[in-house]
Amino acid sequence: MASKSMEILDYIKGQNDYWLIGSDRFHFQQLFEKLYLELLTYKTPQKILLAEREPVRFLAGFIAACAANCRVFLCNPDWGKQEWQEVFNLVQPNLILGDGDSGGWSKIVYVPLRGSEVAHGGDPQDRAGLPLPMPSSQLPIPNTIMIPTGGSSGKIKFAIHTWDTLMASVKGFTEYFQLNQVNSFCVLPLYHVSGLMQFMRSFTTGGKLAIFPFKQVESSPIYHLEPSEFFISLVPTQLQRLLQNPDLTAWLSQFKTVLLGGAPAWNELLEKARFSRIRLAPTYGMTETASQIATVKPDDFLNGKISSGQILPHVQITICNEKGDILKSNQKGNIIIKSQSLALGYYPEIWKNQDYLQVDDLGFLDNDGHLNIVGRSSNKIITGGENVYPIEIESAIRATQMVNDVCVIGIPDKQWGQAITAIYIPKKAEISSLEIQKILKDKLCKFKIPKHWIPVSTLPRNTQGKINQQQLQEIATNVLQMYFKSPPNNNTNSP
Template sequence: MAENVTVNIRDIASRLPDNWLIGCDSRELFQIVDRLFPEFTKNPAATPQKILLAEREPVQFLASFIAACAAKCPIFLCNPNWVKQEWQQVFDLVQPDIIIGQDALQNLTEMGLMASPIGLTHGWSETEFLSENTALQPFNRAKNLVSLVLMRKFCHIEKPKNNPKLPLTNYQLPLIMIPTGGSSGKTRFTIHTWETLTASVKGFQEYFQVSQINSFCVLPLYHVSGLMQFMRSFTTGGKLAIQTFKTLKNGEKCDIEPEEFFISLVPTQLQRLLQNPDTANWLSGFHTVLLGGAPAWPELLETARNYQIRLALTYGMTETASQIAALKPEDFLAGDSSSGQVLPHAQVTIRGANGEILCNNQMGDIVVNAKSLSLGYYPEKWVDREYFQLDDLGFFDKNNCLNIIGRSSDKIITGGENVFPIEIEAAIRSTNLVTDICIIGLPDRHWGQVVTAIYVPAHSQVTVKDLQAAIADKLSKFKRPKNWVIVQQLPRNYQGKVNREHLQEIALQYIGAEIEDTAVPCPYGDPF
């Protein structure tokens, strides 16, 4: 039976110093926790209330998350910027009791998914609403504090009778549902617990040999990459600095000592920061710069080495509560570009087509077993958590470092040859003729699939012939793109991951079956 650690969550918060949260008011955060906790626990005999947390403001988000976890409420982390279709999907799946988030509530009202105006569904005035819900008064009256709405009273959507039950027993609460969409763009929630998240923290501590973890967070808190930075600092007594990436890119920096902090970035963020020598030099002062979320290209890594940035290439996912493998910064600076060795809380094997474990330098499917592994996708629990096969292909080298080849589902088979997009993308990036690139396979009656490049040219004078000439000595003929599609930008999410299904639709729409070696500009000014 899992240990019930949630009773200690508020104790952890109470022991943190006032300067724990850099750039924000730690005392305000704990005051909000104290106000929210009674609301979440006022009916302990009933089924715990399911909470959608879509708060944009960091203090409000963290306070709500801490209070919900301490109250053992199932909590679903949500992107405040989801569109109506995504919100409708989440509503149908979760059927929530409570939504927290000022902007999200306003957007939901405008989308027609919530009653408008909030709180006046039954003809109440604001005063009557606040009087009826006294526990909510501090949040509805105070500017920039948490907006909290009870769905059973104030939502247009009525809960159906087939409301899904929680897949786990109470002693394993709180359940922490973290959104993941992969490259398809379809949102689903991985089921985590306090135990799985803290297992990831402990593995991180041991691997990097640190006791207190100070985190500088520029990633969304509702995503595993941002949430785990909070968890590392919160549970180890470290400091947490939070800043938007936009302000950091513009040159604003928190008042911290970088050498004491870990910062997490995705490749596109690192690329933008390296374009400014001042910011690049500032990054070189960090204890460790964790890089993950999407493949990094060789030129980006070489630029980081030139600035002596202590980069740690990582491999992980929402299902494993962030990284399960990481490259030590000193190995990166020495020229290693692998994903490093496996962290102590995880086991990774490379498997062949029949499930057999492969030796070093043999490519196969990546299979994971980790203490931090999620319990399933809401509302279903996985039957076997000891054998989690990923869509990724890779191998271990002679130093037991994990090397990622690419996604098995992204593999292109053209004329019987296997082609991996990551190799072609790296070759085209190295020409410096594109600012962004994605390789996909399109159906072809002769070859099975044809390699197709969707790219953003570095300048208007770049032609297909230029690109073809630049990669002629870099790629075998069967790996060179047959179709070229120009776009103004690729549909990437905040992690830098590309929505390949969307690109497939665009490419199929604007490339005829017989068109070869032709650049077809997308007619939209900004198609994404």
């Protein structure tokens, strides 16, 4: 642990004066030193909730916690009261690092809670009026980094990572792109793995890190840096919005690489990016793998390559059937991941087998060894005995160019088992579902065309573009119940 702390401190010392673009590097240094020395006064490593909204304070708190061998939980400052209570019950923290605007949990940078009273004295108060449980002794690994993931259910979990698992991801990234230094332009939340890993790549390779709110980027291109030197990471909805502005499209086309992940991208969006000569690199990865494990290289993308990407050097992927037999190229099955970047478990449980991870996604390896995602096993819809994957139907609906966004789910159906239901945002109010269905008849089998169509103004996506499946089901159930006195079945007309 001491050597790990020295490694982190060496990275701090090795930074040049201009590594943080748009922020004060010396302010970062001061904040880091203050917090690091404070954390060293404790006799045992602390459990810390990091809920900083301001990027420099977040990064200083993160590095200080890692260097002091603490367990740090990255938190979304915009969680609601119920979500914070859920996190408190799960984590039972010793300390909070907050910016005074994070759900009312703290108004100063450093707040001691129960369990640290003996060391620091005082009577800590919970400013949100919620009970604070005593710290637990679970998870005996001190220097762990807990990264939140909600999956498709929306329920908060923390994937357990270490400095080593994150560094394995950094090494795989630099080897894949053949880089010594990584310059990152970050518009994604730092508490999310997609934002955190942009920092890790730049910080540990001596590269530059530019951090800007996406709203600022969306309003005007950032002209005081050279895009050709930087990687920028976006989610599909962000890319879609930037491509609607010719000036931003031209600016985006100047970047060294535009990493695209967080949620599946649709063909229309990819074609528009290719037409605009965006050096796009669609990626596949997740919180549990410390970000991307498969990526399409920009030149391959511009030349028309369509897949989830080539496997990064630090990863091995096999495709297996339900019996565990390894499948050949172009055979669809379960994705099995082996990598040193894998999480150790979900807090507070350590996985018994850490050698591999079987994910919910289904896919295949093509003849070039590139990964192709078919869909999520848990999202599979079984209608009339047929297996249907929403991603195929969503792609076909988007191709009609009549919707701004769409999600497809299965709703319980008495006769068919599940009825395919499309929840969509029409491009124009006058567009009817019948117009869309007419086009789909030439593109999809009859049983794949949704039986129910629900127009909405927004879809429940998070900042990474991932959809909340639980909320989708609630939307569909509530809307359909308004139209039908009994549960929907195949004899009912779509609303």
